[in-house]
Amino acid sequence: xxxxxxxxxxxxxxxxxxxxxxxxxxxxxxxxxxxxxxxxxxxxxxxxxxxxxxxxxxxxxxxxxxxxxxxxxxxxxxxxxxxxxxxxxxxxxxxxxxxxxxxxxxxxxxxxxxxxx
Amino acid sequence: xxxxxxxxxxxxxxxxxxxxxxxxxxxxxxxxxxxxxxxxxxxxxxxxxxxxxxxxxxxxxxxxxxxxxxxxxxxxxxxxxxxxxxxxxxxxxxxxxxxxxxxxxxxxxxx
Numbered sequence: 001x002x003x004x005x006x007x008x009x010x011x012x013x014x015x016x017x018x019x020x021x022x023x024x025x026x027x028x029x030x031x032x033x034x035x036x037x038x039x040x041x042x043x044x045x046x047x048x049x050x051x052x053x054x055x056x057x058x059x060x061x062x063x064x065x066x067x068x069x070x071x072x073x074x075x076x077x078x079x080x081x082x083x084x085x086x087x088x089x090x091x092x093x094x095x096x097x098x099x100x101x102x103x104x105x106x107x108x109x110x111x112x113x114x115x116x117x
Numbered sequence: 118x119x120x121x122x123x124x125x126x127x128x129x130x131x132x133x134x135x136x137x138x139x140x141x142x143x144x145x146x147x148x149x150x151x152x153x154x155x156x157x158x159x160x161x162x163x164x165x166x167x168x169x170x171x172x173x174x175x176x177x178x179x180x181x182x183x184x185x186x187x188x189x190x191x192x193x194x195x196x197x198x199x200x201x202x203x204x205x206x207x208x209x210x211x212x213x214x215x216x217x218x219x220x221x222x223x224x225x226x227x228x
């Protein structure tokens with residue numbers, strides 16, 4: 001398996017522009033997570049999908065952030081409009097979980113390094 | 118509130134030195150514990166995990182961790198580090214789907 005795939009790996013954009021990050025989870029996994037990593041705040045969970053349904057989006061910082069999972073093999077995280085403080089590394093992770101507790105390992109993608117000028 | 122605390126933010130060791138990274142958590146109920154490693158420029162990878170059973174868990178690359186329930190701790194150890202262990206190490210706890218990550222410990226091993 002190729003693992004979790006994210007694109008692009010690097011994104012440089014100007015303030016106010018729309019940014020779309022993409023993620024393909026590991027085939028067969030039913031849970032998908034979007035994280036943001038910064039020096040100041042460490043690793044933060046933004047949103048969690050289970051069976052393509054958003055279960056917990058309490059970590060999404062503002063309405064400028066939105067995430068979708070139209071099918072089991074694809075998810076997007078969109079920032080519109082982007083701001084310099086959104087600069088971070090965004091990781092997608094997937095796992096195989098039951099409907100309840102998550103006992104399984106989360107597999108992380110390589111991340112997208114976003115720079116908003 | 119649920120939290121994970123990693124006390125050492127930066128650790129510098131010489132090769133062959135022993136390593137212990139501290140991790141304490143605050144979490145009600147049954148927990149599952151993890152250590153992840155992030156090598157420079159790479160994504161997080163699982164080092165080891167504890168679900169139940171033997172509280173001494175062995176992981177990849179010679180790492181191990183001990184779950185001490187009474188101390189709410191899950192410290193990571195390695196008897197002899199190598200230069201290639203230079204990385205950032207994250208402790209995480211979960212009882213449901215939600216992983217709570219610590220802030221990470223940056224380890225630098227000097228050759």
